Amino acid sequence: MSRVGIAGAGLLGRLLAWRLAAAGHEVQVFDPAAGPDDRTPPQAVGWTAAGMLSPIAELETADLRTAQRGWRSLDLWARWLPQLSRQVHFRREGSLLLAHRGDAGSAQRLLAVLLAKAAGRADQPQPRPLSAAELAALEPAVHGPALAWLLPGEGQLHCVQAMQALAHEATGQGVRWHWRMPVQQVDAGRLDGQAYDHVFDVRGLGARPQLPVRGVRGELLWVQARGLVLHRPLRLLHPRWRVYLVPRPDDIVLVGATEVESEDRSPISVRSLLGLLSAAHSVLPELAEGRVLHMETNLRPALPDNLPQLQVAAGLTRINGLFRHGWLLAPALVEEALAASGLREAA
DSSP: OOEEEEEOOSHHHHHHHHHHHHTTOEEEEEOSSSSTTOOOTTSOGGGSOOOEEOTTGGGGTSOHHHHHHHHHHHHHHHHHGGGSSSOOOEEOSOEEEEEOGGGHHHHHHHHHHHHHHTTTOTTSOOOEEOOHHHHHHHOTTOOSOSEEEEETTOEEEOHHHHHHHHHHHHHHTTOEEETTOOOOOEETTEETTEEOSEEEEOOGGGGTTTSOOEEEEEEEEEEEOTTOOOOSOEEEEOSSOEEEEEEETTTEEEEEEEEESOOOOSOOOHHHHHHHHHHHHTTOGGGGGOEEEEEEEEEEEEOTTSOOEEEEETTEEEEEOOTTOHHHHHHHHHHHHHHHHTOOOOO
C-alpha cells in the first residue's frame, strides 16, 4: 500500500481520502480550515452548494464529456452514499426547467443548445415538455410558469450532510487530518517538501499561482416554508440569472443563482436578495410566508475554459476547475484519478 498526501480537504479531498483509506492506503490531508466542520469562507466551497446533480441542464455551458461524467457520478453517488455510516439525503427523481411566457424565446434557445450537444446520443436523456396538468401532478406547489420541461434522471443530495459524513467515514478509516495547515508548494511526491508515494492537489483557488484558477461567486439562500412540498429541484429561466430552487428536509428550499462573475465574497446585496426571492416566489407562491434562515456566498474555482482539469503524472495528480459542477463531477473524477494514478480503490 502507498503513503498518500492530499492538499485540500474540500469535497474532492474528502472523497479521495475515504476511497484511498478504505483500500488500505496511508492517507494524510492538509487544509487551512480550522477543522472538519469549518464552513466559514474562504473554506471549502462544497459547503456552499445546493447539491443539484444536473447533467442535462449543465450542457448549457459544459461539454458532452461533462454530462457523461455527471451521469457516471450520479451512479456512483447512488452506490457510495449507502456505504457511509451517516445518512445523506439523496434523491434522483429528475428536475424541472421552468420559464414564464415572456422568457419563451430564451427557453427555446436553451433547449436548442441542449438538444444540439446531445444529438445522436442514445445514452443522453432529453428534456420532455410538460403540459399544465402534468406539471401540476408532478409539483402541485408550482404556480406561474407557462412552460415546463422534465429533465429525467437528474438528482440532488444534501451537501452539508455529505461533507460531514465523508470526513467522519475517512477518519474512521484512519485518515490523518492536518487542520490549519495550508499547503504552499505541491510537487511530484512532495507537499511542502514532505515526501509521499503519491500526492493529490485538490486545493481549488488555493492552487494559485501554479494553476490559472479564478473564483466565480455563488449566492445561496436557505428559506424554510412550513408545509411546502417540493419533490425535485427547479431551474427557472430568468432575464438576469439561472435561478434554482432545491428542496431539503424540514421544509427548506435553497434558492440561488448559478453563477456571478466576481471574486467578491461579501454578503448578498439587496438587489440580489430581492431578485432571487422575487424569482423564487413567482413559481413557488407558498414561499411568501417562509423564513430566510441564512444566506451564504462563496467562490467556485474555474479555469479559463470553465471545464474541469485532471492531470496525472508520476507521483502527482491535480484536479481543479470544477466550476459550478463540483458535486456533479467529483465522484467520476475521483474514480478516473485513482485509476490513472495506479492506486487501488475501495470496492
